[in-house]
Amino acid sequence: MDLLNFVGVFAFAVSGGLVGVRRRFDIFGILVLALVTALGGGVVRDLLLGITPPSNLTNIPFLATAVVAGLITFRFSGSLDRVRRLILLADAAGLGAFAVAATLLAIRTGHPGVEAVLIGTITAIGGGIIRDMLAGTVPSVLTQDIYAAPALLGSLGTDLCVRFGLYNTLTLWLLVAFVFGMRVLALRFHWQAPKPRRLTRDEPDPPRPS
Amino acid sequence: MDLLNFVGVFAFAVSGGLVGVRRRFDIFGILVLALVTALGGGVVRDLLLGITPPSNLTNIPFLATAVVAGLITFRFSGSLDRVRRLILLADAAGLGAFAVAATLLAIRTGHPGVEAVLIGTITAIGGGIIRDMLAGTVPSVLTQDIYAAPALLGSLGTDLCVRFGLYNTLTLWLLVAFVFGMRVLALRFHWQAPKPRRLTRDEPDPPRPS
Amino acid sequence: MDLLNFVGVFAFAVSGGLVGVRRRFDIFGILVLALVTALGGGVVRDLLLGITPPSNLTNIPFLATAVVAGLITFRFSGSLDRVRRLILLADAAGLGAFAVAATLLAIRTGHPGVEAVLIGTITAIGGGIIRDMLAGTVPSVLTQDIYAAPALLGSLGTDLCVRFGLYNTLTLWLLVAFVFGMRVLALRFHWQAPKPRRLTRDEPDPPRPS
Incomplete structure (x- = not known):
């Protein structure tokens, strides 16, 4: 389970750092975003x-992993051609690792069933929500097709x-x-969940956030 | 008190779902927003x-109510002429129900007085704040005249x-x-709370968020 | 330590109130923003x-200080020439006071070391993050050079x-x-932390949030 959490911390730290790179934050801003994204869900x-206090605040290996991932992202991002695609891949890896790991932790601390599934899902989507809200964009979980669903199914499966x-x-x-896999396939093949019917004319269709 | 909470959960789930409809989120985004708005304050x-864990995460009837309210909103929103007005009405109903119910819970768990009043107010305005921040707009509580005041007075009265x-x-x-009633009257008659005096010229008046 | 917290509460309440003034919120919105900024970190x-419940919710002197600071800000802001500069100064004062005070509290409640340093830093930057997110702007901690670093060093020093x-x-x-001092000097002399290398052409440089 520790390895699982390391994967999640690393992947989410990279996704947070890359969002900071895209927004042209400086190195401190990028590190804060990497740390918050990696450790916020936990x-x-x-x-x-x-x-309490949350274990992530005392876990030196996790803190170090997130900082190193943030620094790597900062250093090598300039040579990356497709930052946006990488954010989505790192995010998908973190989503899977945290959904399973957090569900297991909830079960082990005596909260199986609905609680474990919800806590797994919230932990998995939480880091990305915090990342996107801090960066000033609407969270992926609301705008991107098929985001919460894989996390929920993974938690339920666990x-x-x-x-x-x-x-x-x-x-x-x-x-x-x-x-x-489900998240990446949804991205790759543009799986579409149903949308509400168009509103009447006095409510214009707002532009989809990029 | 349970009925009160059901009213709040249903009303806030509808208000959250409708915000998702206005932003043209897909069904999963709309359900997430309905759930978070309905259960986030609690x-x-x-x-x-x-x-801990928060009771809303284990309360199947509340979870089901929020999901059903979200689905109803998704299904019937296309035929609704005035989505924006409905959001405000549902929000006002949730505001009242949660202010009273959360104040009562705080008193019953041994925290009457200032604590109960503040926790009642925070619970009542919390769901809407989370909803608006997730949807990328400035929370109603900051921009709309007379929003926190009714919740505070309701909690104090309780x-x-x-x-x-x-x-x-x-x-x-x-x-x-x-x-x-106070919230709806404030909306209907455009009650205005005092605004700060105009700033000097070097700080232009920003456009009011819609 | 109480005096320290009073300084932090007052300074952050002023910074929150001033952000509300700049956005032309009404008096209730300004008071909510002053309260949340002043007490949110704590x-x-x-x-x-x-x-639990958090001590700030039962601390009448702190609540009163935040409300008074919000009212003062509301009343006198019209005659202030440089609101934006004042926000930054008040914010810097709160940053220092809360970093030291929260680190001390964490140590006294039995969590010295990494935990104390992180909790001090989070408390110091937390109020401003909440303020900026509520007001719809990207938090200073991400966009302004040298913001989290002084808080971290102050907590570490404590x-x-x-x-x-x-x-x-x-x-x-x-x-x-x-x-x-470190925060003010960074602002005054535009200390720049390193930025990531420019991205390739398909990712345009987004405008820096003001």
Whole structure:
């Protein structure tokens, strides 16, 4: 489970750092965004579970991982051709890792079932929501097709695996891969969830945030 | 008190869903916004009171109510002529229901007085703040005349009713109606709270967010 | 330490109120923004430390200080020539006061070291982040050169002072002055932290938020 969290921290730190790069923040702004994106979901998770102070604030390896990921992003971003695509890939990896890891933590601290599934989902989508709100854009979870759904299914799958004794290292990584894969496929093939019918004329269709 | 919370959850879920409809989010985005708006204020309330995990995350009836309200909003919004007005009405109903219900919960868990009044107010305005920040607009509580004031007065009234033994089903609903009514009247008659004097010329008057 | 917190509450309430004045919010919006900016960082601090309900919600002197600071800001802002500069100065004062005070509180409640430093930093930058996000702008901590760094150094200095027995009223205020001074000098002389190298052509340089 620790490895899972490392993957999530690294991936989300990269996604946060890249958003900072795109917005042309300076190195401190980029590091703050990398740290908050990587550790914010876990802080929310611990507050919801009543674990204080949140473990992420005392976890030197996680803090160091996020800082290093932020610095790598800062250093090499200039040579990256497709920053936006990389943000989405890193974000998808973090989504899968955190959904599974947070669901497991909730189960282990005595909150299986609906709670575990919701806390897993909230942790997975939380870091990205904080990242996007800080950067001044509407969170991906609201505008991008098929974002919360993979996290919810991954959390649900984790809870069911534990419940039916199917939990092991293999199923764990299969679940992470499932969330990542579903998200990436949704991006690649532009899966569209249904939209509301058009409003009447006095409410113009606002431009979709980029 | 449960009925009160159901009214608040339903009303805020509709207001959140309608904001999603206006922004042309897809069904998942609309459901996330409905859930967060309906349950977010209560999650903040429970975190402030030290109730973990927050009860809203385990309350299946509330979760189901918010999802159903979100789906109804999604389905029927196309035929609604005045979405913006409906958002404001649903929001006013939620404001009243949550101000009273959260103040009562704070009193019952041993925090009457200033704490109960502030927690009632924060819970009432919290869902709408989260909704507006997620949707990328400045929260109503800051831009709309007379928004926090009714919630504060409703919470204060609830605390006083309990203190002086006047608390019963009738006074309860009168308080909810008072908050709702004050908010709706403020909207209807464009009650204006005082604004700061104009700034000197080097600070242009920014456009009011719509 | 109480005096320190009063300074922070007053300074941040003024900075929050002034942001409201600039955005032309009405008096209620300005008071909400003053209260949230002044007390928000401390509420986050208490939630991270597991202190519920957060002490700021029961601290009548702090609440009154924030309201009075908000009213003063509202009343006299029209005659102020350089609102934007004042926001930055008040914000710098609050940054220093809260960084030191919150680090001390974390140490006293049994969380010295990394936790104390991080909680001090988060508390110091938290109020301003909430203020800017509510007002619809990207938080200063991300866009302004040298913002989180002084808070981090001030928190670190406080932790080291306590650890090595150098903590007294003099060192306390020196630390506050250090954070304030470093922040003001950074503003005055436009200290620049490094920025990422320019992106390739398909990602245009977005306009810097004002």
